Amino acid sequence: xxxxxxxxxxxxxxxxxxRHGPDKVAVVDVARSLGMxxxxxxxxxxxxxxxxNAIVERWLARVTAPLDAIxxxxxxxxxxxxxxCMTLMETKRRKVLDDPEMFRAYQGLIGDARDVATHHLDHLxxxxxxxxxxxxxxxxxxxxxxxxxxxxxxxxxxxxxxPHLVAETGxxxxxxxxxxxIRAILGALAGGVV
Amino acid sequence: xxxxxxxxxxxxxxxxxxRHGPDKVAVVDVARSLGMxxxxxxxxxxxxxxxxNAIVERWLARVTAPLDAIxxxxxxxxxxxxxxCMTLMETKRRKVLDDPEMFRAYQGLIGDARDVATHHLDHLxxxxxxxxxxxxxxxxxxxxxxxxxxxxxxxxxxxxxxPHLVAETGxxxxxxxxxxxIRAILGALAGGVV
Numbered sequence: 074x075x076x077x078x079x080x081x082x083x084x085x086x087x088x089x090x091x092r093h094g095p096d097k098v099a100v101v102d103v104a105r106s107l108g109m110x111x112x113x114x115x116x117x118x119x120x121x122x123x124x125x126n127a128i129v130e131r132w133l134a135r136v137t138a139p140l141d142a143i144x145x146x147x148x149x150x151x152x153x154x155x156x157x158c159m160t161l162m163e164t165k166r167r168k169v170l171d172d173p174e175m176f177r178a179y180q181g182l183i184g185d186a187r188d189v190a191t192h193h194l195d196h197l198x199x200x201x202x203x204x205x206x207x208x209x210x211x212x213x214x215x216x217x218x219x220x221x222x223x224x225x226x227x228x229x230x231x232x233x234x235x236p237h238l239v240a241e242t243g244x245x246x247x248x249x250x251x252x253x254x255i256r257a258i259l260g261a262l263a264g265g266v267v
Numbered sequence: 268x269x270x271x272x273x274x275x276x277x278x279x280x281x282x283x284x285x286r287h288g289p290d291k292v293a294v295v296d297v298a299r300s301l302g303m304x305x306x307x308x309x310x311x312x313x314x315x316x317x318x319x320n321a322i323v324e325r326w327l328a329r330v331t332a333p334l335d336a337i338x339x340x341x342x343x344x345x346x347x348x349x350x351x352c353m354t355l356m357e358t359k360r361r362k363v364l365d366d367p368e369m370f371r372a373y374q375g376l377i378g379d380a381r382d383v384a385t386h387h388l389d390h391l392x393x394x395x396x397x398x399x400x401x402x403x404x405x406x407x408x409x410x411x412x413x414x415x416x417x418x419x420x421x422x423x424x425x426x427x428x429x430p431h432l433v434a435e436t437g438x439x440x441x442x443x444x445x446x447x448x449i450r451a452i453l454g455a456l457a458g459g460v461v
Contacts, residue, residue: 229423261451
């Protein structure tokens, strides 16, 4: 019941965001759009900041869900790391292509939700670290410095998943270029470069 | 004489840019600050756009001059490519650290000077292509697809030289992370990955 109300509030907030942009994501506007008292919304989100953070978390959770599934799956680590990078790129690209206004609105919100953004980056780092650890365990990868190897994956592929760069390229399909970068990374992980 | 006047106009424009931001870079303001007639400034720059483009070109030429020198130098291609990437990174980083307001002002101007920005990217691509070609000629690199290899270098290192990302990181020293990425790239070029 409680959870359903929370969900309704988030849905209403997203609808306002879509219609009016990030400046309209305030508790009072959301309450009005639901015919609900402010007090009731405040039971779930005790400030505009809390509501914005919840919206950004929800959006990022949709980005990371398929990535978590890849990390949890069976199979060679190299193949899963390849799939993970391509999925991250494709998810960001689809968001720019399918709904550029919402993409920009979320970028605005994320700018004000640094803790959530940092937590998201930590989550990405954990996933890549796990995939590389799996590859070390099976002997697929020869890696001396796990942290440096993890950073390598995220740094070298940022061109394909950083929101600013994806938006700058207008969601162009950079798959062939990403494939080359990922081949170079997998070669480095297998070849004991890091 | 003509060249000296052109230079004085560009110096005055940079001074205005530094003091008042990119919106103040107009022919009329520059003329006033030099005690010169508009007509005289227009002899050198026939529009605000032409003046802005010249300012951006001049700024970018300062970025590329040391890179051109590395491309023209003697020595193993791998070492020069390494030095080229580190120099590009360090130059951008110094610009953010030493003069963040000017860095932002230039970013604003470059946004309006797409042709100049495209020309700059083409110049970077040419330099990397030349370094890789040199390495192929000496047998240092085994590269089947020169264009893909060139893109690999710029894509995989963008984290360290794209103005938005450099500014986002506040000019932090990412040298150790860049070294790992460059090692992976050099491994790919030497190892016939691309």
